[in-house]
Amino acid sequence: MRLNKYIAQAGITSRRKADELTAHGNVKINGLVVKELGYDVKDGDVVEINGRRIDQVEQKPVYIMLNKPLGYITSSSDEKGRLTVQALVSDIDARLFAVGRLDYNTSGMLLMTNDGDLAYKLTHPKHHIYKTYRARVSGVLSPEKIAKLRNGVNIGGFVTSKANVRVIKQAERxxxxxxxxxxxxxxxxxxxxxxxxxxxxELERVAIGELYLGRLMVGHYRKLTPKEIEYLKNC
Structure with missing residues (x-):
């Protein structure tokens, strides 16, 4: 089994993050640092991350939707001592990680799971799963500006793809x-x-694909329904 998949299925982190840990020298196999992203884990291999051995244990998959508050980060830990979303799901008996990210000053929908394969699929660029955000922005959004946002803008060496943009309310400022x-x-x-x-x-994510935040209270989570899980797997 490919190393990043092995780590993801152990419920440690997503495949992408597993590749980062490997590239940075945080992964050992049989006592030796391995930086080869395509390494295949064999029967009998001992895999360690940051000195801690991990084992493939059959886990019941968990899928939740969290309404992330402001002032939390989506990483599992933070060297600056900031609050992480793990504190909001600490009562769940599973090692969950965030699917994608929301920055410190952004609130709203965050999916969390211990299903590494699904997390990898949902965050891969080839899957065009729309995320819907509601923002309060300064100034006036003229038709010209809206057209630019819809057609793609340069955000520093990267031109965004076409976006759907709808002004809900325009005030003076x-x-x-x-x-x-x-x-x-x-x-x-x-x-x-x-x-x-x-x-x-202000910025809030209100939907991912056809999944909507709805009336889920800030700081609270709920389990996804079988229908929602099936939808994500078939995206």
């Missing part, structure tokens, strides 16, 4: 707007609005 993107570049929505001259003041 700010606007509330809904934007749908399927890419997941770091702070992408904030950078997109900055590229047209509007600063994001």
């Amino acid at each position: 700010s606007a509330i707007v809904e934007i749908q993107i399927y890419e997941g570049k770091n702070r992408q929505v904030r950078k997109m609005f900055a590229a047209v001259g509007n600063k994001v003041q």
Whole structure:
């Protein structure tokens, strides 16, 4: 079994993060550091991450939707001592990791699971799964700016793909707007609005694909329904 899949199925982290850990020298196999991303784990291999042995234990898959509050990060730990979303799901008897990310100052829908294969699929760029955000931005969003956002803008060496943009309310000094993107570049929505001259003041993710946050309270989570899980697996 490929190393990143082995780590993901052990419920440690996603395949992508497993590749990062491997490349940075955090993974040992049979006592030796392995940086080969394509390494195939064989029967009898002892795999360690940061000095801790991991084993393939059959786990019951867990899928949840969390309404992430402001002031939390999506990493499993933080060297700066900031709060992580793990604290909000600590009562679940499974090692969960976030599918994708939301930055410290962004709230809203975050999917979490111990299913590494599904997490890998949902975060892979080839799968065009739209994420819907609701933002309050400074200034006026003119038709010209909206057209630029819809057609793609340069956010620093990267031109975004076409987006769906809808102004919900335009006030004198700010606007509330809904934007749908399927890419997941770091702070992408904030950078997109900055590229047209509007600063994001508040940002919330309200949907991923056909899954909606609805009335889920901030800081709370719920388990996904069988129908929702099936939808994600078939995206």
